[in-house]
Amino acid sequence: MASNSNPLDNTPSLRPHTTLHSPTPNTRAWSSRAHPSSAAPLLATAASDKSVHVWDMRDWRLLSTISGGHKRSVRCVGWKDYGRRTKRTRTDTDAGTVGAQEEGQREGQQDPVILATGSFDANCGLWVWNTNNSASEPSQQQVQTVPGSFDEDTDTAEQDFTHTHTPNEADENEEWHFSTLLTGPDSEIKDLQFSPPHYGANLLATCSRDKSVWVWEEVEAEEWETVAVLGEHTGDVKCLGWCGGARTTRAGLRRRLRRRWGEGDADADVDAGGGDEEEKEEEIVLGGRELLASGSYDDTIRLHHDDEAEGDWITIAVMTGHEGTVWDLRFEGHVNLASYPDGTSEEEVIADWEPRLVSCSDDLTVRVWRKELSEKERGEKRMRIAEAKRGQERAGAANGEAAPLQTGFASSRLPSVIRPPTSTEKWVEEASLPGVHVRTIYALDWSAKTGLIVTCGGDGLIAVYRESAASASSAAEDVVMNGTAEHNEQDQDAGDIKKLKTEWRVVAAMEAAHDEYEINHVCWAPVRDQRRQLDAGEVVDSSDRDDEEYIVSTGDEGDVKVWRLPREVLGQIRQDL
Amino acid sequence: MDNRELANANPVVLNPSDLPTRKRLSASQHGEGKSSSIFSFPTTTLSSDPLYHSDVSEASDSDVESDAEDIDEQEIYDLIATMSDPEHPITLGALAVVSLPDISIKPTMPHRPESPLRTVTVLVTPTIQHCSLATVIGLGVRVRLEESLPARFRVDVRIKEGTHSTAEEVNKQLADKERVAAALWNPTLQSFIKKMLETCE
Known part of the structure; x- marks a missing residue:
């Protein structure tokens, strides 16, 4: 990648969709998160005015403001993700296969909408949306003040900032019911995240x-217990991420692979938005396991998991390499096929x-x-891939013997006796994205839908990166990866996939995205607009909306901005989805 | 903190008439007392700054942004030199904790000449090597500048190299936006900073 010229020259710009102005202008907003379910088209913004602003993503109105709970800046928010309601549909359930039924979309209405808020006041609050009195009637905005603030006895010496507000009587019609306080x-709480639905x-x-990571478990409805306090970091812990894996379907992978190799009439079902067949097919989760990453002021990233042998949460990997505070991190949630060579089957990808x-x-x-695989893991993976290759040759490979090949999530639910023994993992740096930021990079997100990465920082820049097959010249040096650091000629047996080189390019950018202000947070968000007309003169049909995502950025001036990808980028990624 | 012994009971104090001011330009060239060596730092000399005569530049430039170009190192200095040391009723300027040559203003995005973003870098010289208040002073300087300057300014406050035993640690804290923001919610630090700002204006 040419780093001597400015990589942003000739890079297409993001298209502004809308700006959500803070009800308290010129007050820093820290971060925003969209609810994952279409049943709750909500975006929450954590602000330094001690409140959370909740927006309706269908029309971008300010729906409610949750204040009165936290006594200092709200730094972060998170939504509980129920995913698509999953239901075992077969008795001989595949390991790693979770049956996803269409009821999920309907029953999703019944899942409570739960928001977690983390604040500089060292507390974390859990809030439940009162759906009886909510977006169904988009009336006027409500400002909600919780009667009395959280009990705060940890810093009694400090000034109580909340005594200035007038406590209201508890309102039966309140939009947000305060559920639980985690102390x-x-x-200061700097980040929080609910675990993935599966x-x-x-x-x-x-x-x-305080350098710690706390893991809480909901043991009964609205009853949370501390299950781990991880204190290995030597500095503030800035960011967290659960390893949710990639949710996909066999048919989806097959179609994308075919399309990639230009086989068959793949275009037909792509244009139909993936096809009904795919919708009905069982969802599989690849690579999802109970694994938590944390990034710190101590410049390191640590991976933690609940170790059954130890009976406790332990750190299993440390990544050093960054020469400054690690501000944000995210696990990959999209299967990028760019590195798979021609002819790879979906079963091989799954393995x-x-x-x-x-x-x-x-x-x-x-x-x-x-992750760099150990010798043993490499051997196991080679066996799985070789078996996938053989299975592919047999008719009816999709059931029966193919099942044990799953690397899916449910494999971690196997009895401990047949789980691989715990060992530390080695994670290595695979790539460094093109350097386009000139001030601290505060946040990033890795789209589970498209595989695009977006970053933002103190320089006011939002950059979008895409990984694709390396250009012809560099692709000549194909390399066997399979999770190993170096390519070894002798390893290329039946169980190896000869991976292709990929490279990351900046495909879209927005300079001065919040004018002269710093951008504290950026994330991908689903499109929930009711209006079909997204911007002047452009009518977007439903299939367009289905595969598009917004970029949501949160700035120092308190505004939240919603962006669309440039058309040419949408065109590029659609070819691969 | 009340019973704390002063970190530096007898600091060197400069004569106020030796401090650089807008009115006596020449003073900035030789008014730094003990720290004459720091002139190796290539600071913008006011006399050569075409925008120094702000009235002229405004008239000659129709760009809205020209207002902002008025802010120069001297103005930054004036904003922070009048702050007082948290433990002495003496200004940071008089203590030479801040000095004009240790202030620089540079384009934040050199590859984007049209960008209005500017990075102000202030190097703070603690009165003694182990000054426990270096972080607080740096925090005060950063807060003062962030509150006074337009949003297009990025403020970097660092301990001047070789002047403090834990400079690296202090610098990392001062560079961390989140920690700075969080510190401002801390009543103890708030009162420190309030005290430092008492002598301003």
């Missing part, structure tokens, strides 16, 4: 300036694919990390 960390337990991770991790830092770099 324990000694200082984990065995409902977990919430929080991290704090091979493992999520990587991306991180950004004060050192102005964005790095992609991958």
Whole structure:
């Protein structure tokens, strides 16, 4: 990649969709998150005015403001993700296969909408949306003040900022019901995240300036217990990420592979938005396992998991390499097929694919990390891939013997006796994204839908990166990866997939995205607009909306901005989806 | 903190008439007392700055942004030199904790000449090597500048190289936006900073 010229020259710009103005202008907003379900088209913004602003993503109105709970800046928000309601549909359930039924979309209405808020007041609050009185009647905005603030006895010496507000009587019609207060960390909560929907337990991770990561479990409805306090970091813990894996379907993978190799009439079902067949097919989760990553002021990233042998949460990997605070990180949730060679089958991809991790830092770099397999793991993976190759040749490979090949999530639910023994993992830096930021990179997100990475920072830049097959010249040096660091000629047996080289390019950017202000947060968000007309003169049909995502950025001036990808980028990624 | 012994009971104090001011330009060239060596730092000399005569530049430039170009190192200095040391009723300027040659203003995005973003870098010289208040002073300087300057300014406050035993640690804290923001919610630090700002204006 040419780094001597400015990579942003001739890069297409993001298209502004809308701006959500803070009700308290010129007050820093820290971060925003969209609810994952279409049943709750909500976007929450954490602000330094001690409140959370909740927007309706269908028309971008300010729906409600949750205030009165936290006594200091709200730093982060998170939504509980129920996913598509999953239901075992077969008795001989495949390991790693979770039956996803269409009821999911309908029953999703019944899942409570739960928001977690983390604040500089060292507390984490859980809030439940009162759906009886909510977006169904888009009336006027409500400002909700919680009667009395959280009990705060940890810093009694400090001034109580909340005594200035007038406590209201509890309102039966309140939009947000305060559910639970999680206390324990000694200082500012900096990030939090609910565990992915397919984990065995409902977990919430929080991290704090006190160098700790706390893992909480909902043992009964609205009853949370601390299950782990991880204190290995030597500085503030800035960011967290659960390894959710990639949710996909066999048919989806097959169609994308065919399309990639230009086989068959793949266009037909792509244009139909994936096809009904795919919708009905069982969802599989690749590479999802109970694994938590944390990034810190100590410049390192640590991976933690609940170790059955130890009976406790332990750190299993440490990534060093960043030369500054690690501000944000995210596991990969999209299977990028760019590195798979011609002829790879979906079963081979399923046997091979493992999520990587991306991180950004004060050192102005964005790095992609991958797990380096041990000899034993490489052997096991080769066996799985070889078996997938054989299975592919047999008719009816999709059932029966193909099942044990899953690397899917449910494999971690196997009895401990047949689980691989715990060992530490080695994660290595695989790639560094093109350096386009000149000030601290505060946040990033890795789209589970498109595989695009977006970053933002103190320089007011939003950049979007795409990984694709390397250009012809560099692709000549094909390399066997399979999760190993170096390519070894003798390893290329039946169980190896000869991976192609990929490279990351900046495909879209927005300079001065919040004018002269710093951008504290950026994330991908689903399109929920009711209006079909997204911008002047452009009518977007439903299939367009289905595969498009917004970029949501949150700035120092308090505004939240919603962006669309440039048309040419949408065109590029559609070819691969 | 009340019973704390002063970190530096007898700091060197400069004569106020030796401090650089807008009115006596020449003073900035030789008014730094003990730290004459720091002139190796290539600071913008006011006399050669075409935008120094702000009235002229405004008239000659129709660009809206020209207003902002008025802010120069001297103005930054004036904003922070009047702050007082948290433990002495003496200004940071008089203590030579901040000095004009240790202030620089540079384009934040050199590859984008049209960008209005500017990075102000202030190097702070603690009165003694182990000054426990270096972080607080740096925090005060950063907060003062962030509150006074337009949003297009990025403020970097660092300990001047070789002047403090834990400079690296302090610098990392001062560079961390989140920690700075969080610190401002801390009543103890708030009162420190309030005290430092008492002597301003």
